[in-house]
Amino acid sequence: MHADKIAVLFFLGLTLLLSGCPDSSTTVDDQGASVSDFDWQMPDWVPLPVEPAYNPITEEKFQLGRHLFYDTDLSANGTISCASCHQQDKAFTDGVARPAGATGDIHPRNSQSLANAAWLRTLTWGNPTLTELEQQIVIPLFGIDPIEHGISEANQNQVLARLQAKPAYQRLFLSAYPDQTEPLFNELAWRNIIHALASFVRGMTSFNSDFDRYTAGDSQALSAAARRGMNLFNSERLECFHCHEGYTLTSSVRDRRRVPNIPAPFNNTGLYNIDGISAYPAPNTGKHELTGQARDMGLFRPQSLRNVALTAPYNHDGSVATLREVILNYAAGGRHLTHGPYAGDGRMNANKDPFIVSFSITEDEISDVIAFLESLTDHAFITHPRYANPWQDDASQDPIP
Amino acid sequence: MNRFLTLPLALLSASALAHTPPPSTAHRTTVDASLVATWRSASLVDDNAYWQVPGTMMGGHAWPAEKGAQVDEMNLGLSHRIDDDLAGVLKLGSHAGGMDDHSGVELEHAYIVYAPGPWQLQAGRMSAGFSPGLAQHAAERLASEAPLALDVFFGRHFHDDGARLAWQGNQGVSVGAEVWRGKAFPATDSNDGGAWDLFAQYQWQGTALTFAAGGWFYSAAAEARADHRYGGGHQHVPVAPPGQNTAAFPDIRYTGDTDIAGVHAHLGYHLNNDWQLSLQAEWMRAELDGTVHDAIGRQARLDGSQNGGWVQPGIIWRTHTFAVRAERLSTENSLVGPAAPQLATESGLANPDGHVPRRVTALWRWQWRPHIALRAEAIRDESLPAADHRFNIGIVWQQQIWSSTDR
Numbered sequence: 001m002h003a004d005k006i007a008v009l010f011f012l013g014l015t016l017l018l019s020g021c022p023d024s025s026t027t028v029d030d031q032g033a034s035v036s037d038f039d040w041q042m043p044d045w046v047p048l049p050v051e052p053a054y055n056p057i058t059e060e061k062f063q064l065g066r067h068l069f070y071d072t073d074l075s076a077n078g079t080i081s082c083a084s085c086h087q088q089d090k091a092f093t094d095g096v097a098r099p100a101g102a103t104g105d106i107h108p109r110n111s112q113s114l115a116n117a118a119w120l121r122t123l124t125w126g127n128p129t130l131t132e133l134e135q136q137i138v139i140p141l142f143g144i145d146p147i148e149h150g151i152s153e154a155n156q157n158q159v160l161a162r163l164q165a166k167p168a169y170q171r172l173f174l175s176a177y178p179d180q181t182e183p184l185f186n187e188l189a190w191r192n193i194i195h196a197l198a199s200f201v202r203g204m205t206s207f208n209s210d211f212d213r214y215t216a217g218d219s220q221a222l223s224a225a226a227r228r229g230m231n232l233f234n235s236e237r238l239e240c241f242h243c244h245e246g247y248t249l250t251s252s253v254r255d256r257r258r259v260p261n262i263p264a265p266f267n268n269t270g271l272y273n274i275d276g277i278s279a280y281p282a283p284n285t286g287k288h289e290l291t292g293q294a295r296d297m298g299l300f301r302p303q304s305l306r307n308v309a310l311t312a313p314y315n316h317d318g319s320v321a322t323l324r325e326v327i328l329n330y331a332a333g334g335r336h337l338t339h340g341p342y343a344g345d346g347r348m349n350a351n352k353d354p355f356i357v358s359f360s361i362t363e364d365e366i367s368d369v370i371a372f373l374e375s376l377t378d379h380a381f382i383t384h385p386r387y388a389n390p391w392q393d394d395a396s397q398d399p400i401p
Numbered sequence: 402m403n404r405f406l407t408l409p410l411a412l413l414s415a416s417a418l419a420h421t422p423p424p425s426t427a428h429r430t431t432v433d434a435s436l437v438a439t440w441r442s443a444s445l446v447d448d449n450a451y452w453q454v455p456g457t458m459m460g461g462h463a464w465p466a467e468k469g470a471q472v473d474e475m476n477l478g479l480s481h482r483i484d485d486d487l488a489g490v491l492k493l494g495s496h497a498g499g500m501d502d503h504s505g506v507e508l509e510h511a512y513i514v515y516a517p518g519p520w521q522l523q524a525g526r527m528s529a530g531f532s533p534g535l536a537q538h539a540a541e542r543l544a545s546e547a548p549l550a551l552d553v554f555f556g557r558h559f560h561d562d563g564a565r566l567a568w569q570g571n572q573g574v575s576v577g578a579e580v581w582r583g584k585a586f587p588a589t590d591s592n593d594g595g596a597w598d599l600f601a602q603y604q605w606q607g608t609a610l611t612f613a614a615g616g617w618f619y620s621a622a623a624e625a626r627a628d629h630r631y632g633g634g635h636q637h638v639p640v641a642p643p644g645q646n647t648a649a650f651p652d653i654r655y656t657g658d659t660d661i662a663g664v665h666a667h668l669g670y671h672l673n674n675d676w677q678l679s680l681q682a683e684w685m686r687a688e689l690d691g692t693v694h695d696a697i698g699r700q701a702r703l704d705g706s707q708n709g710g711w712v713q714p715g716i717i718w719r720t721h722t723f724a725v726r727a728e729r730l731s732t733e734n735s736l737v738g739p740a741a742p743q744l745a746t747e748s749g750l751a752n753p754d755g756h757v758p759r760r761v762t763a764l765w766r767w768q769w770r771p772h773i774a775l776r777a778e779a780i781r782d783e784s785l786p787a788a789d790h791r792f793n794i795g796i797v798w799q800q801q802i803w804s805s806t807d808r
Contacts, residue, residue, distance in 0.1 A: 022708070024456050026734040026745060026752045033739035047740075246697070253697075257740035260698035 033256040038062070041386065042205040043216070046247055047255035049118035049202065052132055055195045057202055060175040063390075065200025067172055068193055070389040073162040074141070075102045076150030082140070082197070083389065085111040085148075089382050091307030092204065097318025105146035108284050110318035113311050115206035115381060116304060121252045121264040125300050125316045126286035128264055133198035141194070160189060206306055206381040207247070214375070222375050229372030232365055238330070239355040240369075243267055243302040249376065250304040266299035268351040270334020271315055273344035278351050281342050284317050298351050309374040310382065323370050333358035430481045432803040435540040437473040439795035444468040445782060451631050451650055454553055454784050456732030456752035457707065458655055458693070460628040461556010461586030464498050466546060466782075466791060471497045473539045473795070478510065488514045490527075494538075496558060498630075509560045519571070524564040529585075530577060531600035531617035533665055534683045534711075535559050543715065544762050545776065545795050549728045549784055550709030554661055554687050556586030561596070573604040581621075586629075587659045588621035596621035614666040621661075623691070625654040651747035657691010657703065663710075677717040679724075684710030693736065693744045701738030703750065707731065720768040730758040730784075759783040772800040 036048050038057045051057055068074055069082040085099040085107075086092035092114035099107050109125050122128055123136040130136050140148040151159050163169055164184055176196055177183035183192045211230075213221035222230065233240045243251050243265065251265045266287045272280045280298040283289060287296040300316045314320040320329065329335045333356055334347035347358070361369075381387065445465035446452045452465035478492040492510035512525025529535050535555055539545050547557045561584045567577030576599075583594035602615030627633030632652035663685035670678040689705035708731045715724030732752060736745045745751040760783060766776040778793040 022731050022733065024730075024732045024752050024755050024757050026456055026732070026736070026750055028741045028745050028751070029735075029737045030739055030741045031737065034742070047743075257743060258698040259700055259739075261694075262698070 042207045047257045057199045061196045061199035062203045064172040064176040065196035076155050091310040093311040101148040102150040103147045118202040119248045121254045137197050206378040208380045209378045210375040225368045225371035226375040229368035237359050242355050244305045250302045267353040268298040270346035270349045270352040273346045273349045278349045331361050428804040430805040433478040433801050435476045435799040437539040439545045440470040441793050443791040453749040455756045457553045463552035463557045486517045521567045529559040531598045559585045561585040576601045589623040589626045591624040609671045611669040616664045619661045621659045653748035661687040679715045681713040699740035701736045701741035701744045705734040722766045726762040728760040756786045
C-alpha cells in the first residue's frame with residue numbers, strides 16, 4: 001500500500017476518533033451517606049453523623065433516651081440525672097465550674113455541651129480513645145473516680161427495678177426495641193438503656209443560629225459588630241478558625257463523608273505551667289492523663305463554639321469565667337497566673353499549640369468577637385420541646401436537682 | 402521567498418523530538434531566543450474566578466486567557482556541542498500566568514544529549530518528546546493558545562527531570578521511551594509518584610506529499626496531587642474588591658494513576674511553489690483510576706475516561722498561513738464514596754449539565770520577517786458552559802542571536 005493511501009486512511013481513522021468522542025457525564029454514588037430514616041432536624045447542607053451499625057438511631061430510641069436522660073431514678077440514690085449537669089437552657093451544660101456527682105464527688109472537669117456531640121471525633125476533654133457515645137455513657141453511669149450517677153454492681157438491680165416500676169417505660173422500651181420481648185427486663189436491659197441514651201444525645205442537633213442564617217444567605221442575620229467579630233475570628237491575627245472551624249466550629253469533627261486520616265486533635269492553649277516545665281495541675285493533665293507522654297501534657301480537645309455564650313465558665317476546668325477572659329488569655333499567648341497553687345506562666349508552656357501566639361486586640365474588637373460568638377447561640381435548640389424534660393408534667397417524677 | 406517558507410513548514414512538522422538539538426549542526430554553540438506577545442479582547446473567566454473545565458481535574462500551568470496585552474512566553478536557550486555525539490542544552494523560560502506570582506523565570510531545560518548513530522540518549526530536565534503537540538510552545542504553534550486537551554491532561558507545559566532513549570531508523574521510523582521524576586502534571590514527584598511513556602512515529606516524504614503519524618502511551622502516578630494554579634498550600638479566601646464576591650479554592654487532591662494514550666498525524670500537500678495544504682490532528686484518551694480526597698478526610702473513588710483532541714486544517718500561501726483548529730473534550734467520570742457528591746463538585750469533576758467542552762480557533766499567521774511573525778485569531782471558546790468569544794492579535798519573535806562556528 002502506498003504511503004499516501006496510508007496517510008488518508010490514518011486521517012480518516014483519526015477523524016472518526018475525534019468525531020466519535022462520547023458525550024460527557026459524571027455519575028456520583030455516595031453509598032447511602034445522605035440517607036437516613038431519622039428526622040435529624042437540621043439543614044440539608046450538614047452531612048449526616050456517623051452511627052454505629054450496632055445502634056442505628058430511631059425516633060423510638062431517641063424518645064426513650066430523652067426520658068432516661070431526665071430521669072433521676074437513673075442514679076444510685078435517685079438524686080441526679082444526666083440533665084443535672086447538662087441543662088437545656090445552658091445548651092446542655094450546667095453553669096458551674098465543676099459539677100458534683102450523686103454522692104458529692106466534685107468532677108475535676110467542666111461539663112461539656114452535648115449539642116452536636118454526634119459529630120465529635122472524641123467525646124471527652126482529654127481521652128483520645130473515647131469515640132462512641134455508647135462507650136462514653138458508661139462512664140458517668142458506672143464510673144467511680146469521680147462518682148457521678150454512682151451506679152455499681154451492688155445497686156444496679158435496685159436502680160433497674162425503679163425504672164421497671166414506671167409504667168411509661170413499658171411502652172417506651174417495647175417501642176424502641178420491638179424485636180425484644182422484654183427489653184427492660186431481659187439481660188440486655190442495661191445495654192438498651194445505654195443505646196437509648198446514646199441515641200438521644202446523638203440526635204441533639206443545633207444548626208439554627210443567627211450565624212447559620214447568615215451563612216445561608218440572610219445578610220441581615222448578623223449585626224455589624226458580629227460581622228466584624230467574624231472577620232477577626234477568621235483572621236490570621238487571631239487564628240481562632242484553625243481549631244474552631246467548619247459547620248461544627250471545632251476541628252474535632254467527623255461525619256459520614258469523612259474518613260479522618262490524621263489523629264483526633266488535642267491542643268495545649270497555655271493555660272498552666274505550674275512547674276515551669278509545662279505541667280498542668282493533676283488530675284487535669286489532658287491527653288497526658290491517659291498516655292503518660294510528656295508531649296501530651298495539657299492537651300485538650302478543641303471545643304465546639306456553637307452556643308458558647310451559654311456555656312460559661314470556660315476551659316476544661318471551668319477556671320475562666322467569661323468569654324472576654326478567654327479572648328484575653330489567647331491575646332496574651334497563654335495565661336500567666338502570678339499567685340495561687342497553680343501559679344506559673346502558661347505563655348511559656350513548651351507544649352503550647354503554635355497557633356496560640358500573642359496578638360494585639362482593642363476592647364472594641366473584643367466586643368466584636370464576643371458579638372460573633374453570641375451569634376452562634378441557637379435559641380430554638382435551648383427551648384425546643386423535642387429536647388426538653390418529658391417528665392415535667394409527671395407528678396411521679398422528682399424535680400431535677 | 403522560499404526561505405520565508407521554512408518557518409511555516411517547520412511549524413507544521415514538529416516532530417516528537419522537537420527539543421533535541423540538531424545532530425549535525427555546523428555550529429558548536431548557539432544561543433536562541435524567542436518572545437511571544439498577544440493582545441486578547443476578553444478574559445475567559447472573571448477576576449477572582451477560577452478556570453475549571455467541567456468534568457476534569459486541572460493543574461500545572463493551564464491558566465485561562467486574560468484580556469489585554471501580555472507576554473505569553475519568553476525563552477532563552479543555549480546549546481553547545483561537545484563533540485559529534487555529545488551536546489548540552491540549557492533553556493530559561495517564562496510563561497504568563499493567572500496570578501502575579503506564577504510568571505517567574507524557570508529553568509525549563511538542562512540536559513545532555515548523547516547520540517551515537519541512530520540512538521539518542523537524553524538526560525536532565527527537558528520537555529516531553531512523546532507528543533508533538535505537547536512539545537510545542539506558543540512560539541512554535543500556529544495558535545497562541547495551547548490545545549484544550551493538553552491544558553486539561555498535562556497542565557499545558559511539560560518540563561520534568563527524566564531520561565529519554567530514542568532510536569531513529571533510516572526508513573522514517575523512530576521509537577523511544579522516557580522516564581520522569583514526576584514534577585510535571587499529572588504526576589507527582591513523591592515516593593509513589595513519577596511517570597513513564599513510550600512513543601513511535603513514522604515519517605514519509607514524497608514529491609508533493611509529506612506524512613507523519615505516531616502513537617504514544619503515557620502513565621503517571623500521583624500522590625495527593627494538588628491543582629497548583631490556585632491551591633496546594635496554605636490558603637484562605639482571596640481578597641475581592643468591595644461589592645464583589647469570591648470563594649476559597651477548594652483544595653481537592655488526587656492520588657492514583659493516570660494513563661493517557663494518544664495518536665497524532667500531519668499531512669502536507671505541496672500544490673506548487675506558492676501554495677500548500679496541511680492537516681494536523683492529535684487525539685488522546687485518559688484513564689483515571691484513583692481517589693479524590695481533601696485535608697479533612699473526605700474521599701471518593703474515581704474512575705474516569707476522558708477524551709480530547711483537535712483537528713487543524715490549514716492552507717499556506719507564501720508567507721501566510723490560514724488555519725482552523727477545532728477542539729473537543731468529553732469526560733465520563735464515576736465517583737463512589739460517602740463524600741462523592743461534595744468532592745465531585747469541589748474538584749471540578751461534576752458535570753451536571755453534561756457539558757462537552759469545545760473550542761474553535763480561526764487564525765492567520767504571517768511570517769512578516771525571517772524572525773518575526775504576526776498572527777490574528779478569532780476564538781469561540783466553549784470550554785465552560787457559557788460560550789466566550791475573543792479576538793487575539795500577536796507577535797512572535799524567534800531568532801538565533803549568537804553562534805560560534807569554530808569547528
